[in-house]
Amino acid sequence: PPQIMNISSDVTVNEGSSVTLLCLAIGRPEPTVTWRHLSVKEGQGFVSEDEYLEISDIKRDQSGEYECSALNDVAAPDVRKVKITVNYPPYISKAKNTGVSVGQKGILSCEASAVPMAEFQWFKEDTRLATGLDGVRIENKGRMSTLTFFNVSEKDYGNYTCVATNKLGNTNASITLYGPGAVIDGVNSASRALACLWLSGTLLAHFFIKF
Numbered sequence: 001p002p003q004i005m006n007i008s009s010d011v012t013v014n015e016g017s018s019v020t021l022l023c024l025a026i027g028r029p030e031p032t033v034t035w036r037h038l039s040v041k042e043g044q045g046f047v048s049e050d051e052y053l054e055i056s057d058i059k060r061d062q063s064g065e066y067e068c069s070a071l072n073d074v075a076a077p078d079v080r081k082v083k084i085t086v087n088y089p090p091y092i093s094k095a096k097n098t099g100v101s102v103g104q105k106g107i108l109s110c111e112a113s114a115v116p117m118a119e120f121q122w123f124k125e126d127t128r129l130a131t132g133l134d135g136v137r138i139e140n141k142g143r144m145s146t147l148t149f150f151n152v153s154e155k156d157y158g159n160y161t162c163v164a165t166n167k168l169g170n171t172n173a174s175i176t177l178y179g180p181g182a183v184i185d186g187v188n189s190a191s192r193a194l195a196c197l198w199l200s201g202t203l204l205a206h207f208f209i210k211f
Helices: 189-210
Strands: 003-007 011-014 019-026 032-037 052-055 064-071 078-095 106-115 119-124 136-141 144-149 158-166 169-178
Touching (some): 019 064, 078 169, 106 158, 119 144, 144 158
16 A cells, blocks of 8 residues: 655745655555645645645745645555745735724724734834823734724824834834824815715615616
8 A cells, every 4th residue: 555654844934935845655556646735725726746846936825734645546545744834024914094082992903914923013103102101002913903092182193103023024004093074095084974975875866766
């Protein structure tokens, strides 16, 4: 029966690197060795019918488990797995401006993808913020960081910068905390709400006319 005698160990590389995996098997007749990427949808995994699996300029979506299978039709295939971890610098995938009234609770959130996991910092202008200062709390959980204001005052309004960093680099996003009537991207927040109501009414009227 087929037996895998030697296989590469789990490996961690930076995005853009080249990776070669080895899987040596014995058996009689000589087994066919196949590599398959398990961390994608069925039928879409990278497949190589060779003892060597070579990946050049590896991308982050090519990380995950790779399965080596040795088959010769004498018995069930011998199967082993290798994990590839692909490091890449942070990119902020979600950062949204937030409107809140004075005296209310306000939360700014920032989501970043990165391997290794990103570390977060928050700034207002050139001042780094920290939990407990000026009534704010910073919470970092996995890919998400939140900046919470428990009792929003006028001085809290303005632009904040979320910075995400890991050993491969950093990135940042500007997020605005604004009050009622504030102008964001050239549009008054109250006008924006009225426009949404008008649009909803127009679509509803169109629906009734059509049907």
